[in-house]
Amino acid sequence: MYRIAVDIMSGEKDESELIAGALKALKEDKEIELTLIGEYDIISEELAKTDYDSKRLKIENADEIITMDESPIKALRKKKNATVNVGAALLKKSEVDAFISPGNTGSVMAAGLLRVGRIKGVSRPPIAIQFPAAEGSTLVLDNGANTDCSPENLQQFALMGQLYAKNVMKIENPKVALLNIGEEKTKGNNLSKESYQVLSDDPRIKNFIGNVEGRDIFSDKVDVVVTDGFVGNVVLKTTEGAASFFLDLIKESFKTNLRSKIAAFLIKPYLKKVLKKIDYRQYGGAPLLGVNGIVIISHGSSDSTAIYNAVKTAKKTVKEDIVELIKVELEKNEELE
Amino acid sequence: MYRIAVDIMSGEKDESELIAGALKALKEDKEIELTLIGEYDIISEELAKTDYDSKRLKIENADEIITMDESPIKALRKKKNATVNVGAALLKKSEVDAFISPGNTGSVMAAGLLRVGRIKGVSRPPIAIQFPAAEGSTLVLDNGANTDCSPENLQQFALMGQLYAKNVMKIENPKVALLNIGEEKTKGNNLSKESYQVLSDDPRIKNFIGNVEGRDIFSDKVDVVVTDGFVGNVVLKTTEGAASFFLDLIKESFKTNLRSKIAAFLIKPYLKKVLKKIDYRQYGGAPLLGVNGIVIISHGSSDSTAIYNAVKTAKKTVKEDIVELIKVELEKNEELE
Structure with missing residues (x-):
């Protein structure tokens, strides 16, 4: 039981x-x-x-x-x-x-x-959240539990995220990456440069693919994205904001005139599927790992x-x-x- | 000339x-x-x-x-x-x-x-980028020029952003805020807590409204959002990623069958206006202030x-x-x- x-x-x-x-x-x-x-x-x-x-x-x-x-x-x-x-x-x-x-x-x-x-x-348990991606979803951690982090904190997030992705999300050999503002290992702030080294040196992180950028979260390029809780929480709220802004614009455009209203009526069932894909409720909560x-x-x-x-x-x-x-x-x- | x-x-x-x-x-x-x-x-x-x-x-x-x-x-x-x-x-x-x-x-x-x-x-010139918002747009700075910042850097970003918003974007008494992960002034990482104090103490920042979150960028709550270049760049790329992910889903849903294709045909001109609103090209580049x-x-x-x-x-x-x-x-x- x-x-x-x-x-x-x-x-x-x-x-x-x-x-x-x-x-x-x-x-x-x-x-x-x-x-x-x-x-x-x-x-x-x-x-x-x-x-x-x-x-x-x-x-x-x-x-x-x-x-x-x-x-x-x-x-x-x-x-x-x-x-x-x-x-x-x-x-x-x-x-x-x-x-x-x-x-x-x-x-x-x-x-x-x-x-x-x-x-x-x-040392510091992170909040792990699944973001929708083209196929399946991407686990991002931390999402706000730890605002100031050390490279060792991020290393632990990577290890725990890897275990969660593999065992709970059932992703074989999950691709783990560091969230950064460029792909080269010399990019980023002090934390990301130091963390890159620590993550790539840890043999327990089986499939470290290096740095990814914010946009890659929504792609299939990566399965586990590691970042500090401040940046992770900003990413989460920016995503929510961008999605709802975009959705509002579309809804508004549907209301323009009769033609757009007919289009809205016709597309509604298909749009519902889209909304379901980006609905946080489908993931039902974030574990504090x-x-x-x-x-x-x-x-x-x-x-x-x-x-x-x-x-x-x-x-x-x-x-x-x-x-x-x-x-x-x-x-x-x-x-x- | x-x-x-x-x-x-x-x-x-x-x-x-x-x-x-x-x-x-x-x-x-x-x-x-x-x-x-x-x-x-x-x-x-x-x-x-x-x-x-x-x-x-x-x-x-x-x-x-x-x-x-x-x-x-x-x-x-x-x-x-x-x-x-x-x-x-x-x-x-x-x-x-x-x-x-x-x-x-x-x-x-x-x-x-x-x-x-x-x-x-x-001390550190920031890249200032306009993000689309419900009415008009929101200026976010820095977007990647300075990855590790001090509260004084953020203070300067605020002053320059305020001038740009007022004089170039023609926003009367622009609302300036600090990007954070909660609205209370005790929220956030070390940088944001210290910066809150510095920004609110500076009488030259006329309309400091405190902390805002990622989602507020797309609203009319704020005109100038200040953050370090690492976070700003992550916000930019996350927004691009979320928008294009969402758009791909919608395009995909339009292709489902004859009914959805008719809807797509009918809604196309109105959707174009939506796309224009979120098109970075309309803002034509970001000043290095x-x-x-x-x-x-x-x-x-x-x-x-x-x-x-x-x-x-x-x-x-x-x-x-x-x-x-x-x-x-x-x-x-x-x-x-």
Whole structure:
């Protein structure tokens, strides 16, 4: 059984919406057991309205949430019974195998780091996000957990990203690259020049292809892109911004006149497929790699589809035992030092 | 008269294509005088095919180019008669008011810095690029000239960007912001935290609105976005990558079947307007701000439209005397120190 806990209360959407996503996953997959974390009364009231396999579902009461504008670490200390504290505690005690939360990213991260703890040999756990690419997707890490990084941090991101791409995303011999502003190894800032050397010298990174640029993320040239959390987060938000800007322009152009409206009507079903391809919800959350348990950070605006997919991602990640794989690979770091 | 030199030989496109763009601008605007830089024979042969106002056009022979894969500074020293050396020399001697080149970005930059020189008070000239936004456009700087920056560098970018936005882009009281990964002033990496303080303390930055995120570049929330050249260049290339990825998906969806093909036929003219909006060519090149003359860096793949627009941008920039404005504003830096 794969035991997955879902924080259904700290996202932007209603609890009922998030519970619906979790229940859909529960119904489809008999190998999972769910723990819903949130206010007991709200959850049980919601569950009473529907049919589900109660033997595979528990409720864990948590009556506080950490809001988007709270300082994560302070709030984590003050609100003992916040959903993220409760979820991290379950993971720490091995009562669940994975914990999913769409709450304040900083608070989920802090709960992972402080309550669950890092794997030996991992200095700074990164947030790993899948970006859509021509075929499949590209894993980019870090996406905001660590704003100032050393070459050794990036080296660890590369090792963990490689393991995740190979085992969870099922990419054979994943191509790993450093995000830079040119392909030559002499390009970039101090961090990227030093990191290039460290990454290319590490024999554990099997398929290091050197530097890639921002545009390559969306191509099939690379599978794992390594960068510091500041740049990674800028990339993420720039991508979101560019996509929604472009989409708005297209929608606007469809409204021009009768002719364009007819075109819009005709193309709608095909455009939907395009939108699905670039929809973050299909990837269902980003793992915080390198903590001693599976922590999945979902988008704040996650709906039932996003939560459904996050549960699927969590199961895959537990099944492939990514924590153990990282332990084996990264503990070598300690020995090397 | 506005005297503008155009390097028509070091771009990726044919000389004839680039000359056509320059001649179009010459024909339309009687206030400009052009100097075409490149191999004399090629240019005169091309000019012989067409009608133009020969009193307002000169040829300046340059028989070498610096290719995209050459090391800029070495090549600049070795190839004395390279287009970028010739253009920078004309600017230095005040024989022209502006110099446009679609060549190797590093070489145009180095020619600007080494041959034309910096304005007193400017430590690191940034490349300023206009990104499309819902209404108008947003100026982002630096886009790759300076990979590792100090808060004082970013402060200078803000001051120069503000002047350019106000005087050339004609934005009243431009909103200036720092690119970051959250809006709170405590967010970000060391550079952004320190820079926030420096920018908000500088009374010359009239309308500092604090931090913005990558997605805000495409909105009307901000007019001038300041960041280091590494992050700026990643933003630029990520935007290009996301836009072309999205566009490919849409084109693909149009090919699905007869219905989608009819829709494509109907929507084509309206979609063209969308594409124009996000077409880098409309902005016609990016100024290298802070050098002692107008240097415009155009895209390597610039065609006649891009060169035509670059000439228009160059004229506006000369007309508003941006170099003098930067001198007056930035020389105060020296006094402050």
